[in-house]
Every structure is written in C-alpha cells, then in structure tokens.
Amino acid sequence: MRWQRRHVLSTEDWSREEIELVLEQATAMLEVLARPIRRTPALRGRTVVLFFAEASTRTRMSFELAAKSLSADTSIITASGSSVEKGETLYDTVRTLQALGAEIIVMRHAASGAPYFVAERVSASVINAGDGWHAHPTQGLLDALTLRGALGDLAGKRVAIVGDILHSRVARSDIHTLVPLGARIALAGPPTLIPSAWREGSAPDGVTYERDVERALDGADAVIALRLQKERQEAGLLASLREYRTAWGITEERAARLRPGVPVLHPGPMNEGIEIDAAVAHGPRSLVERQVTNGVAVRMALLYLLATAGAGAAERLDELAPAAPPTEVPA
Amino acid sequence: MRWQRRHVLSTEDWSREEIELVLEQATAMLEVLARPIRRTPALRGRTVVLFFAEASTRTRMSFELAAKSLSADTSIITASGSSVEKGETLYDTVRTLQALGAEIIVMRHAASGAPYFVAERVSASVINAGDGWHAHPTQGLLDALTLRGALGDLAGKRVAIVGDILHSRVARSDIHTLVPLGARIALAGPPTLIPSAWREGSAPDGVTYERDVERALDGADAVIALRLQKERQEAGLLASLREYRTAWGITEERAARLRPGVPVLHPGPMNEGIEIDAAVAHGPRSLVERQVTNGVAVRMALLYLLATAGAGAAERLDELAPAAPPTEVPA
C-alpha cells in the first residue's frame, strides 16, 4: 500500500495496513541508524519545526535527532519565551510556523485535540507528539515496533498495561496501535485512575480491565508500566506512593513471577521505586532503552513518509542512500 | 551597485539604492525558498550566532531558518541562563561570541543603541534584530518587500501606520525604509502614543500625522497595524483595550471601507480583537503570512550580502546553486 495521510494525529482510525507500513519503514530506518554514519540525505533542505508547548526532553530530542538523521533543518519553539506567552493565538502561531517554511510541524500541547485544530488550518503536515490525555501516536507505534521485535506477530498476544490509565495518552495510543495488530490488552490500575465506563464492562474491543495487577500479569506476554504523575496523589486520587507501589508497582517480586522472556516496557521518564522497581527497569526483561532507540526510527519513518507522500514505500527505500563517507571531500 | 556595509543596524542612513539592492537579493532568495530543496550551500562552514537578550520567537526562528537555508552553522544564546546573567558585560559577551567564531552576530536587545555599541567593538558583522524602541531594520525591509510585491513601485503610494508609534521600532524602521522608496506615510494613534514633536507638525519628511484613524485610512494604498503592548494600559497611556479597538483598531468595519485590494499588514504577534480584528488578520486583505515568508528571504539576503561583501550582487546570484537532490549520494 501507499502512504496517504497528511498528518499523524492518532492511530485510532488507522488500518492495520497503515500501522504495518510505518513499522516496515521504521525497520528500514533502524538500518540507517546502525550505519557508521547515521544519516541519510532524504530530507535535505526540508524544514521540520518542533513546537513543544508542553515541556519534554526525550520526545523533543527523539524527533530532533530523527529529523537530523534525515538531514532536515530543524528549529525548536517552546512555550516559555515564545509569542505564545505574548498572547498570540495557537492558530496564529502555527500559521506563522508554516509561513516561516515549516513543512512538518511536530507538536506537543497540554490541550487534548490541539493538533487536530491545527491540522485543519495549515497545509503543513502535523505530527502529534502528545496532546493532553488524548493521544501520543508515535509512542504507540514505537511500542508496537518494540513488542514485535520481542514477540514477533502480536496476534493473540496478551499485553498488560498497568498504572494510571485514565490520564494516559500512552495507554490510549498503545491500545489504538496494538489492538489492530491482533494483541489483547489487559488493563490494571487504581479504580480512581481507570475510565469508569471501562471499569464497568464497556472497555474498547480487545481490552479488558482486571481488578488487580496479579490478574493482569497472569499469562501476560508483555507488560507496559505507565508513569505515575505524582500530582495524582495531591489531587486525592492516590493514598500514597508507597501504597501505589505495593498495589500496582511492577516490583522485582512481581517481575520474577512473569514467564521467562516476558518483556517489560515503560514510556519514560520512570519513577523508579514507584511504578517500576529499578531492578526491573534495568534488568534483563527491560526493553526501555530499546523503546528509546525504536522511537527515533519510528519518528524518522513518519517524517519521511509525510515528506515524500505520493511515492510508494518500496521505491522510497531506495532513497535512503548512505551519506558520503566522512573522509571524502564532497565536490 | 555593490554592497559595502559591514553591519545592518538601521536603514535610517541607507540610500534608496542600498534598499533596492537588498530587495533584489531577497527576491532571489524567495526563489531559493520556492525550490523543493530550500537550501543553498552559499554560507557553508560560516557561523551565525543569534544573540537574543530579549525574548522573541518569530524573529529568532526567521533568522535561524534563513541561516540554515544558506547552510550556515547557527548557535543561539538567550539572556536567561547565559553569562549575561552572571554579570558579564555586553562587551565581553560579544567579544566572546566573536572569539568563538561568529562571523555574523544577530542581536536583539532591550536597550536602544546596544547593537551600535557592539558593532563599533567587534570585527564580526552585526545585524540589529530589534533594539528597544529604536529600530528593527529587517522588519522595515520585509515590509517594503511585501508592499512592493502587492503594490509595485511605491512612489507616491500612501501607507497608513496605525497604533503605538511612540514605542514602535517597527514604525521607525518602516518610515526609514518606505520613504526612500517614495512612499508617503500617514500615522495615526492615541496622542499619548505619538512622539510629541511629530504630533505638532515636525514629523519626518514624507510622514504626516492624522488625528483620527479614518483620516489616515482615507485614500490609503496599504495599512500597517502595530502591535499594542498591553503594558501601555497599565502605564496609564490608554483608557482600555476595548476603547483602543473602537478608536484605533483595524476592525472589520474599517477594513470594509478601504478600497478593494488595499492590503493590511501587521508585524506580529497579533492581539486579535484589539489592534486588528481576526476577520481582517485572516481575511483577503491580509499580508501577514506573506510578511513572515518575506522575512526569511530578507534575512537570507542580508546574511548573504554581509558574508560575501566585496563581490557584486550580480555575480553573487550565480552562487545560489541548488543543493544536490536528496536521493543522490554526495561523493
């Protein structure tokens, strides 16, 4: 199939084929990243603007290095010190980014839906790098790439997602990406942090809610621990961080009871000793660093597909020419 | 003519020929920006430092993307977190930037005149990206480029500039750039926000002060609305933002009374609903986004002229070679 989309806002309405196409392209990008010179000229002279209205380090750097590996020019805009602070509307900000030459706007925003608002109003491509509680599609795709690397075909595989589901754009995007690939999702977390409809039997297709973490982990082929925002405790949604760990943490003891080879993922940054023990985060089951590396490849794939939409994926693979060896003189 | 200047501090003392030369060069840069690969190797291996001691997003990004389109290396220094905060003098900061390799220092500073102080003390070229109330020459040049694109020759054309003239480096630089090109400027704004001498009949050559906005707009060939700093109200210079809009705003009603085709400009970021209505800002008369795009081209032109001073403009145009196509391997 050919890539048809102009934006990446959520994988909620994506077909399995679209997801597969991105994963295939990301796999090609992993090969680029394994070269001595991690760079291809594919997007030379193209401009990618990273608009992070909400703080982020790893996602911003991941997109930045992905864009640079494709030889694109990048410019970063954060909320602080920007015209956003001077009262400019979001609409005007993004129209300005486009008029400055941005062909792709990577955008993180605290407001759910903000990237949709933007995408309808610009001719540039928009990639949602996380919008409020809503979606974080590149996280879903990188988790899918990571799980496929570990488990192969995800059909029938059981993936436990544990933690604060209610406020988690990661959980939503994991569901929207893994279920079309055939995975079944078992959710677990404090009842105050689960959407009430899901708790009461109306979870999405392919998703079940388990009352305790042991039932979710039982028979799991993979486990995703979610970051606990410590603000949840202040908001009265949690008794204490210590109790959270006891009830829902992916502790060393719980990890030891998983079947051999069952991997553990976490979107980062981790609160070690709360939602995940350090021994698990850095133990043999951990795929946390693989997720980070795969994230660069997935973002390269999406930047590339958006920038070259119209040509078929197969032909495009030929374009990933290696950069010239560094000791030669470009002439 | 040949470009002779080492710095761009203000267009106040520029000849018409110098302004024309930059506009001609900027027009060539617009062609570079229209290429599939928006990049020319003209400034490869040259270093442009963006020193923004006062916050800015759009101007910083515009210079940054201009420099990158010319393949220059860039580094950004802002006041916060910098040695400026550690008590270093401005002189030492810029001498350091030069010793680090900066060939061109793009500088925004809250103090009027700061770029002049710097320019006298470094061998690097200095571009003023806005100094206090004094000057913002690249804004004047991009407004000139935009108006010429819309109106052709500016000789005898009437340009209304409406708003807080007193504190506006944009108004000053527009006057200093548009008048040499033959335009006549009609100013309007609250009497508290107009230099008193200008109000009392001693406006610069080519400039008239009109007591109300309707008289300024009457017969205008173009309108420039200025950003209203909301601090002006706190300082007692304004009754209320609502009254400001009523008296001086470029409202939908006022815009409707302009002759067909008369364009409206704004330097951004806009306070929509105060100095300009959203319907005007995004309506058919608006050239706001064209200004942003032209700003990149004007800054490319200036960076290029400063970096290659000595060669004539005509020869230099040949140097704007396209970058290699992205699918080929540089060898």
Add this chain to the structure above:
Amino acid sequence: MRWQRRHVLSTEDWSREEIELVLEQATAMLEVLARPIRRTPALRGRTVVLFFAEASTRTRMSFELAAKSLSADTSIITASGSSVEKGETLYDTVRTLQALGAEIIVMRHAASGAPYFVAERVSASVINAGDGWHAHPTQGLLDALTLRGALGDLAGKRVAIVGDILHSRVARSDIHTLVPLGARIALAGPPTLIPSAWREGSAPDGVTYERDVERALDGADAVIALRLQKERQEAGLLASLREYRTAWGITEERAARLRPGVPVLHPGPMNEGIEIDAAVAHGPRSLVERQVTNGVAVRMALLYLLATAGAGAAERLDELAPAAPPTEVPA
C-alpha cells in the same frame, strides 16, 4: 602515540604524552578554523549530545560550534524543562541519551564526580564540561594550548593562579594539565578560599602557595585570574568585593609591574573591576579571547579523538579534509 581513552573526565591521571597529543590535534584544528570554510566532514552523521545540568553559555556554545565544525549532529539538553525536573535519575537520563543515539555526551553538572558515575554506566564517550568544584579538563587543556602559544615550552615556567582556589575546578584542571608539561604553579588568594592542606605546606607537586598576590606575581611568566563567585561574599568568606580587588585583584597597577610580555588569562565570564580590571582584561597582556578560540579547537580535538579512537593521530590529520567550496554544487 595513539589515543586510547574513551572518556575525558579529568586530566589528573593523564600522561604528558596524552596532553601533548591533544594539544597537537588542537593545533591542527586551529588550522581548520582558519579556513574560509570552518568545517570538516570528519564527524558527519555522528551525534553529540550537550547535557548541561548546570547553566553555561560559553562552554555550551564552544562545544556546540566545535561539534558543528566537525559536521556532527548536536542536540542540547538543559536541566530546566527536562525530564531531570520530572524526577528521572541521572542514570536513566544518560542511558536515554545513549539510546537516542548519542555517541559522545558532553556533560556539565553541579555535583563533583557526576561524569564519572555516568562514564561507568554508558558505552558512549563522556566529556566532563565541568563538575562541581572538581574538574574542568577542557579548560585546563585550552589554557595549556594558550600558554604554549604564548610562552613556548612550559618547562620551568612559573604560572600564577590568583583567586578562589578552593571552589575552582578551573584551578584544579590547570594544575593537572600544566604541571605535567613542566610548569610550576604559584597560587594566591584569600586564605578562606585556599584548601587548608595546601595552605599548610601540602600543596600538590609543582604547586606552591604564596601568602600575598605580589609574591605570586613576582617572577611569574603568566597569570591566570579566576572568576570570583559573588556568592562567596554572602557566605562570609570575603569581607567585600572592594577589599577583594585591593588584596587579590589583577589590577592595572599590578599588571604594570609584571615583566613585559607576561600574559594574563581568565576563564570567563569576568567580573571586571573585581578579580581583574577592565584595562587588563582588554589590554595587550590579555589572552582571554585567544582562550575562547583555543577552546573551540581543543574541544574539536577531543571530539575527534574520541569519535575516531583506534586510528593513529598522524593518519587522522589527513582526514580533516576541507569542506567543498560553497559555490560548487555537491553532486
């Protein structure tokens, strides 16, 4: 000799030969920086991450421009707005940087020893860009390069270092770099700001403590004035800044009594009128700007040696091919 190290954490345990190798490589880099196109493709497609958990402008820009002159890709992470603020451990942050593709992590941190902790736990190379009071090895190397440029062979040369020795990673790294090259160091500064063991006769080999600045300057072949952190006064370690200048400042009068040609250095940013007079800082003895330029060359040398470790230095010099001239089309 061949470069063998994977990290640059301190020069404390370096041999004279290693220091010489870096200085020789840096001298080659100065030639690159003197070219019309200050860029070599040596590190194209390699990723250098600048992790500045403590604020810095000049050191960050120096490393950034060094990396860009070698054509490396860079990404900057500062403590504010980063996952460091979100409670992530230092270990997780640097593992993430490595998983993102960082081959070299340049790191400034307020905690002495932090880069050692990191270096033991990553496969990437780590360069210490200043850790607490402990070490700032690239400053020691750039000071050595600067002093050798001014004085030739440092064997038997007397270098006075004046100021707050106790809290100075610069003083420590200067000692650890200059003494192996044969220099003798004379320290002077307020007794409250000298390590007590050093004051009492147990200074390191090659280092003497002088009770007053005049004795330190007497017979000096070069003088290094250290930055005075103004917080020291608040902490009660200093009477007043005025008294500090009188007792320990490199004033115009003191500089006039130095032998002709004796140079004065300062790591910057300077508090002019406190530890150094403006007339000295910008007078004929000053090598302050030379230090800045040499800093870029030293950092290029280290980035290059770390990135290409395994090949001999002599062969590597051939790799510093000039970039293509800017007017030609890479094809």
